[in-house]
Amino acid sequence: MPKQTKESKTAEMASDKEQSPPILENLEENLKQIQSKLGNSPDLIIRNYESLDHVNHAAAVYINGLIDMERVEDYITHALSLDSLQEKAESVATVLERFSFAKGKALSIGKEKIVEDQNSLLEGLLSGDTMILFQGLTKAISVSTSGGEGRAVTEATTQVNIRGPKDSFTESLGTNLSLVRKRIKNPNLWIETLTIGAVTKTDVSIVHIHGLANEAMLQEFRKKLSEIHVDSILESGYIEQLIEENKYSPFPTIFNTERPDSVAGNLLEGRIALFVDGTPFVLIAPATFFMFFHTVEDYYQRYDVSSLIRILRFMCLLISLFGPAIFVAALNFHQEMIPTPLLINLASQREGVPFPVVIEVLLLEVTFEIIREAGIRMPSPIGQTVSIIGGLVLGQAAVQAGIVSPAMVIVVSLTGISSFATPAFNMALSVRLLRFVITFVSAYMGLYGIAITGLILIAHLCSLRSLGVPYMSPVAPFAAGDQKDIFLRTPLHFMKIRRRLVNLKSSVPGTSAQLRKDNPHEN
Structure with missing residues (x-):
């Protein structure tokens, strides 16, 4: 279908008004x-x-x-x-x-x-x-006079923290906007409200800090929203799928959060937030790959503790993505890389197992995913208990029945636990999906297949954009001055300049530049 021109849309809106x-x-x-x-x-x-x-x-x-x-x-x-x-x-x-x-x-x-x-x-x-x-x-x-029944402001359920504010967004658009207003008491916090959805007429609000948010990104964001022509918007996930640039990529290019302090910190970095009425999850753009492994709690603790935790998260990313694949490749193609005592032990464990290594991995991975999904959907008082007991009982029974080896249970369990260390749930889902693909490749090509798949993933990540911002920035393209808050977190008094790839500006009109630079969420 040909796209409507601006004049035809205006004429159509005028016609609708006349027909009312x-x-x-x-x-x-x-x-x-x-x-x-x-x-x-x-x-x-x-x-x-x-x-x-x-x-x-x-x-x-x-x-x-x-x-x-x-x-x-x-x-x-x-x-x-x-x-x-x-x-x-x-x-x-x-x-x-x-x-x-x-x-x-x-x-x-x-x-x-x-x-x-x-x-x-x-x-x-x-x-x-x-x-x-x-x-x-x-x-x-x-x-x-809008009001009525609504959920009160409570603690976040999907992005929990030990230290920091305990409030989270609700399903009320007005309440959510006020939670951000309380944190950023500045007249340059601008809010634009529009309606999306021909049937549902859902109210959405674009929030940014005037003078910090890049005007070209704002125009692109408004354009993407104006091009949405659907009957219903019931959750911010609808809009996220409709405006993302690479719709066939397994990696999310828009960040979502239910924490007001996270939204405030990203707004102060020059990003744009989208609030949708009826959901507690706010969208943030542009998003970069490393945002999904940072949390606001990183800035509430000492830099050395935060740096150690970040390193641990990236290690868990590698384990959850490549752990089973490396185990399969080593047993099938590269036995010389395994120490002889360990290789003999692994061979003895697999003596009565009737399946190839890759089938073992798939059996345990699918079982683990079933238990995890069942634990989420079950009532909360018994969901976690059933997940833990189910995993232990099924794992022990599978080993005793000779279906899988004990070492394989350890590898898959470590992989599953490592995936929970990713703070962003949508990024963890992407890693879980890619883990199956990489395991299949390693079963036929060994470590060479893993290396080739890893290079393809890196090339794909470098090709992604979020509102024009490179997804892997500031690593690719490399910006030396922006490395202070990526893999490690330097002390706060070293982080006084915003990331250049998000916005070239460093101060808000009418505000002291030095005060602007002292924000702990800025780099």
Whole structure:
């Protein structure tokens, strides 16, 4: 299908607006149309208000469960009730004066606007706004009263930490934005809100620090979002899959987190955050490969401890990616590399095993994945217990039955445990997937196959981009000044300049450059 031009899109939007039915002067007819279009839904609440001559002159319409009832009662009811009108009897004699009076009262809530067509009216209702309609007027007041039931701010469940803030994002867009505002009290924290999804009308917000975020990256990000034409956006993962540049790569090129401090730190490095209403996971771009192995807790501890932990994470990456493959290659093709006592021991263990080494690995790997997936889906009180007991019982039974060797159980268990050391879950999933591919290659080509596959992976990683930023930066292309926070973490007083490959700017307009450089999340 040919892409629509900007002019055709504008004309289409104007046409849709023209086709939208206007609000009628007759209040009763308006209310009937709203009820009809919402299928006479029982959660649609209509509250009529009488004027001094006991005639319905106005109505407040909202959807129960989407609004904050306390705000409705305190402000909107007060603006439309008979008592309020009696107090202002002389000043609200006409319908226009009543409209102005109610509009002024709505200002006390904060956000209000005027709507003049029924499509805008319905969109406001479904977004949690309260609509105030008047007899004899072809316009209505839309008052922001969104609220209702929601999950409270709790501790992060997928990105736990020992030291640092314990709050995490919720499913409320407003709450999530406020958690970042509390950490970055700067007027240059800019927020742009738009709606995506033809059916769901999901609100999303682009957040960046003006003066730090690269304008070209911002324009590219806005362009990618504007090109999304789908019916529904139910989670940020929908958008992540739709805007990533290399859709067939196993590696994630957009970072996601549920921690406000992680979002704040990345914004201060010049990155862009995307908040999606209805999910606690925020997207961050551009993302680099090494971001997925860093945590915000690295900056809350001493540099030597953080550096040691980072080295451990990268070692676990190599073990989880190449561990089973190297074991298979050594037993099948390179026995001379194994010490003779160990080789004799391994051969004696495999004496009664009827399967080749690669089949052993696959049996145990698939079993381990089944146990891990079952443990995640089971109720939390028993999920971890079943996973541990299931792994021990099945492993011991498989060894006693002669299906696998004890050494193979150790290798696969170490590999599985190492994969849990990767902080980012989506990167750990990619490593788990590639582990099977590399194991197959090693079964037929030995260490040469592993080396060739490793070179292909490195070349592929170097070819990836995230909003134009090289995925392997600052290692490839190499930037000597940016190596202070990659594999090791130097002391904070050495990290005073932001990474050049993310943004060339080092200060926010109107802010002291030295204060900007003292952020622990910057390099």
